[in-house]
Amino acid sequence: MLLSESNNLMLNQPRSSTQTSNLVILATNLAKSVGEGDAIIEILRNLHLEVAQGESVAIVGSSGSGKSTLLGLLAGLDIPTSGSVTVEGAPFSSLNEDARAAVRGQRMGFVFQSFQLLGTMTALENVMLPMQLANRKDASEVAIATLEKVGLADRITHYPKQLSGGEQQRVAIARAFAPQPAILFADEPTGNLDVTTGERIIELLFSLNKASNSTLILVTHDTHLAQRCQRVLTLRDGQLHAS
16 A cells, blocks of 8 residues: 555545554654755655554665654654654644653653663663663563563673673663563664674564564564565655555
């Protein structure tokens, strides 16, 4: 399905495979631009996206096409210039920063390409952090169990600088999955890894996603990773197109 302004007749209709009540993410007429006056750069324009519960979606595109920008908007890390994002049927992009952060803490996980681990915290403390912020009393137990699942039971007291790139990414994945988010976002999760380590991370990502039945939305340059998803969408000229 072409998700662009040239397909306006379909934009206001649910996808044939998706019931409206089953939508986890709905982006409508989403636009993002930066700059002012004659220097405005239009990154996204009139973009429409529907993602169902439990679905896995890969967003691909050339460098600079706006993939990470789109992921940030869907996760509420940024706000659109116009248009809207709803999460599980509720307004999201229109909320203030604190309210969006609260939704993320309760319903979302995020895996960053650059890992984004806190260097002054151990692997265990990094994984515990989002659960501690949510005042979960079982943060330590859940974090240890999740680190065991990603094969890092013997690294829980290690700091990021003591871990390899693949191990750091496994900690980042454990941190994202430990709170059992309904929606998981991943931004180039294999981008900083060698091919062999990247393959292991892909297997880990999808095995955990299947076990948790979460919705997975990722952006990637990795064709093999994208093809593991149920849908692959290409971001081109500020809009999404079915691949």
